Amino acid sequence: MKKFLKISAIFLVSLFAFQMVEAQRMQKVNGKNIVNPYYSRTDSKILKLPESTWKKVLNANLFSVSRLNDTEMAFTGKYNDFDGLGTYYCAACGNALFKSDAKFASTCGWPSFFEAIRPKSVIYKKDTSYNMVRTEVRCGRCDAHLGHLFDDGPTASKKRFCMNSISLEFEPNAKNSK
Template sequence: MRLFYKILWGLILIISSCNTIAQSQNFKTKNPYYSRIDTKILDVPNSEWKKILNRELYQVARQAATETAFVGKYYEFDEKGTYYCAVCGNPLFLSTAKFETTCGWPSFYKPLRKNSVTYKEDNSYNMIRIEVLCGRCNSHLGHIFDDGPEPTGKRFCMNSISLDFEPLQNKT
């Protein structure tokens, strides 16, 4: 009987991982560049992204616009899981690094891994800020500030529209 359950559990894991790979290849979009497993840096021109992305996501991710404060789908969102780049599927943040703020956007104190994001000086609107970009597709995610909690003291203030979320799967 134990062998039966081991085989059954193995089949469940195989089916589950096939489903995850299928999702990661083309999640929520017909975007051929979206993958949650491929980490190869993308060099796609904005003219191509404009054909693929919806208008709102294009404006924020590719033209560095900012979504309206306090209305983003992940601002007061408290589920456990992983946040991905909505443009390319790059893993960005874990929910365990998310914290409550009153700034109006979802905030994290650290990225998932060192190469998840890159940084660029942003002098728009007569301010000096550090822009946070997706480390894979170079899309605008938000900005980073030095007023976050320990252990980093950083606040990655992100646009919800630039993020996708996958809930943590309970494995029992």
């Protein structure tokens, strides 16, 4: 009986995780539910797609931030004060970006992390917009704009990845989703 309960629990957690991924692939675009065929938590192949393709599969707010380099207003994002345990993924393509144990309360108004999940999960570009010189952080798989990197973080590296919540999707650790 214990084995049956254990297998049933594993099945239910797996089903829950699958449904979460499917829900994240589904977005409302121009009033219609659209499945993003490029969203994958397992495929690490670099995506080189025209902006017109992204516009068809991302909702207007996510497209504006991830493809047009917009920024959501401070203190409005769903992950700003969020402290769940799990993994943050790119909302556009599903690439793993950050673990929750690298998140910290920066009080800047956006979710902040002191390190990426893997060195190649993000890429960096020089950003000279608004008469400033900053380091832009982009998804290493689909080149989506995620936010900026600053040198005032809490660890020895002094890194603060200041991210737009809308560019992120969160999946709780399996042991925390009970």
